[in-house]
Amino acid sequence: MELYHGNFVTSSSIEKLESCTDSYLAVENGVIAGIYPCLPETLRGAPVVELGEDVLIPAFSDLHVHAPQYPQRGLAMDELLHDWLEKHTFPLEARFADLDYARHVYDAFTDEMLARGTMHAVVFGTVHTPATLYLLERMEQKGMLGYVGKVNMDTDSPDSLRESCAGSLAETERFLDACSDSRNVRPILTPRFAPTCTWELLCALGRLTQKYGVGVQTHLVESFWEAAEARRRFPHCSCDTEIYERAGLLDGACVVGAHFIFPSEEDIHILLRHNGFAVQCPDATVSVIAGIMRAGALADRGVRLALGTDLGAGHNLGVYSQVGRAVQLSKLKAFYEPDGNRAISFAQAFYMATRGGGSLFGKVGALEPGYRFDALRLGGLADAYENLSPVQIVERFCYLGDKSHIRARYLAGRRLD
């Protein structure tokens, strides 16, 4: 049993941030055993970590991130999606045929995610099975919780990445079979998006959903261009989300749709029907996608929302930076398109990055008894001449924090270096 004494902040619901001050949090076997305003008699004698002015918060969950795009973070940010993919991203991803290159990138990517306080993630690899398996194993070794996908794309892609339908399917099965021993980081089907997948491939992947019980991640109603392409290519479907539903891809373990910026009513109904996540990626939508999710309205409709960094379309691998940005974007949306839109609160955005997104992985994303102790100790954010509350410290961190403000990281109760 270990004890932490000081101030803790956690989401208790989508609109409520709670803080416990001068309290004790007990951890046993990596799981939070209890939180107490005073030290219970039975726990006297257990080792105590004194937090002082620092604040303990749950670790973050990134529900949409591209590991192979780590080398291009902060580059080519003046392009829009189509050209950004063709000119920069696809040529970079082609390099992951080289497993040595992939190992270097994926080691750095995984270390940097943890350094920035992300302990749970849903990750795109590339079309390459060996490199993507390496990524999954690396995250598993580090003790993270996650889903990792080998990308599928069998049309309208450069020769260096385009698979045949049969080849894509065979490699996906090879990938799924190879990770059957992985416990905490699981495989997920990853058709890149509607413009690069044939109907034949999507239906074949849909059958794998049934056979293996795996979930799916993709880019969903991502941009005007993508949504129009989806309708043009799949005229028998009324909207982007219906393509995946009809292909049988939404009946597996989970559904994670990145962006969801221009959903029709039907898109929303289908996502709700499958209890899927819509993942807002604020920096990416500003940089290469040029659209803003209706986070307030979707939350009011009961859609499960989370945050993603979408590195490299987003430039910052810290999910905390996306919390502040999500609030900013919701205000722009409500100001320029007031009809049916509302600004979101800091509490809602923080919830999306922690408890909301974390619910995909099990009991993580909150400081509550029964939750895994995946937590961050924040410090160095207060002013000597001002008294900030613990919640204000956390808010400041999400706007101007950096990894240097994360003074300690605890993953399943173990302190990381």
Ligand code: GUN
């Ligand atoms: N749509 C299809 N591929 C991608 C990608 O790699 N990044 C983003 N942001 N959108 C995509």
Ligand code: FE
């Ligand atoms: Fe993406």
